[in-house]
Amino acid sequence: MVDDVLAINIENLGFHYPGNDGVTFSGLNLKVKMGQRFGLFGPNGAGKTTLLSLMTGLIGPLEGKVELLGLNVAKHNNEVNRLFGFVPQDFSFYQELSPVENLAFFGAWAGLNRHQIKTKTDELLHILGLDGVRNKQVGKFSGGMKRRVNLAIGVIHNPQILILDEPTVGVDVQTRHAIISYLHELNKNGTTLIYTSHQLSEAEGLCEEVALIDSGEIIAQNDLEALLIEHKKESLEGLFLELTGKEYRNDV
């Protein structure tokens, strides 16, 4: 099953925003195997967030197909939504509520019952070091604590695929370490990770396979080590600069 079904299968994807404002995809193909730790990298405006939005069904493709675990995202949106978890870059939760209250709400929307929510909440808050502040309003938390709450909400329903959009931006070293360790733990238990970040050194430690995207095109995709050997580079950052250039990128 794990070998047969791809976690993500994008075939011949065509997409552009109304008025061709922003990134355009044309004939894009991408496959991510089940259980992989997959990194998607690119400069600002390359199309990472748009590609994640297409994977999660937030927007629909104009051509081609996007499948998660063999299900067409556009056709089976509700079923697909049970399979993946999404950790957006923004703090997408209720600042007026505590971690427990946020998890109770998002857990219910993810389809869990009261008992499942309670069990999972206790587990997650313990693992992510939020036990002591479980009933405090999230609005008063530091950026790092909010990142952990953001992550907890994304995984409360034990998703098979976890999609993370810059999950460690703006956090201290301890929080980053804790988050990355937890992501490794999730992956060991079978969760496929789709990860984007500008923290390339962090990504080197996390990702097995990477894809570099620029101007809506996948310009390189392979096992990380194989890519570094192929391009004779010692780091992902060096590879990134070689393939995407050193010019400033403005994403309006």
Next chain:
Amino acid sequence: MYKLWATLVKDFRVLWRDGVGLALMFVMPITLVVVITDIQNSTFQLINKNKLPILLCNRDTGASGGQLVEAIEKIGMFSVVQLPQNQDEKTIGDSLRKKDALMSVVIPADFTRKVSAKSKNTAGKALTSFGLQADSSAQKDLGEIDPLTLYYNPVLQESLRLSVKGALQSALQLVESRQTLRTLYFDINEKPLPADLEGQMLNNKARINDIAVSINGSTKPPNAAQHNVPAWTIFAMFFIIMSLGGSVVREKESGSLIRLKTLPTSYLVGMLSKQITYIIVTFIQAAVIFSLGIWLFPHINLPGLELPHDLFGLFIVTLLTGWCAVSFAICVGAFSETHQQNNGFGAIAIVILAAIGGLMVPTFSMDTSLKAIANFSPMHWCLEAYYGLFLQNGTLSDVVSYLIPLVLITLAFQLLALWGLRRKNLI
């Protein structure tokens, strides 16, 4: 069902922790209801209790001037302060500017002489027309009586000034009629008009019996509370736009709506929860404001509110008013990009809807085009329905015709909100 319950709990928690929003939804409208009712009540009771101060300068030394002063005092709506006979206009103007009073009446110096001359002329003409010989001593016509001068501070509302002017005109009429009557009687009978006959002729006016025409036949006149409490309760309900519209904007800004879209639950659950939560809030608002009207107002010298007989009708009208207010707030929140837009547009929109809806000035006094525009304000239909119950003692069936357009406007807000959120790919 558990999803809806969890969403309701979330919405109530978020609302409970929004102190500013709660204050805006309860404290401000309640203050408004009390203040407006008090002001309106003062106008209602102008004649009986709160007399309007007026400065009176009688430059006339004759009897008619004195009679006019007496007639003005008898009107009952003024607290008359008599000024010295030779008070100059500048001093009078200064008093008005200092707001010692907002109006001043000056009776011209030759008032008695001109009233007397006019009455003799009128009496002479009357006698001639009767075929009798007029008094040969009748003075020749001295021309029109010099007008009374009414000075007023421009802050005085035009409607009040016109009603004062009407009252003065009636006092003036009384003095002139009395003088004409006396002259006529003397010319015919060559003796003065007996006081009792004069009293009968001038004072036995036909009374005006004013009866409130209600749907159920009750003739009890409505008071300021019956008028104002329902009107400003509607206003209070629409004030939830600050909290509810703001909550929609916050969900958009934080990305919560996007995250919810990636979960296997329809956002309609979220919309339903918000509507239930805030409809309950509008019920609490109405209950609090009605309770103040019933129990607090009589203790602060305001007329107490009487609830309509049809309490089920009151429940339905309040429910539909609340639903409309909630739909409007969600709609504005859906289209606003920021809190500033939501609060700015929301506040102005509520005031405009209230103004054209007849909450501030009754729609029957508007011109035809404004009356037509009023039909597009949901507050107009809410107010008509409440007035049907509170002022006309009607039942639900009597106000259904007002509720149909209200429901249609509400559905339009709902569809517009859904379209706005879908257009931005948020649900």
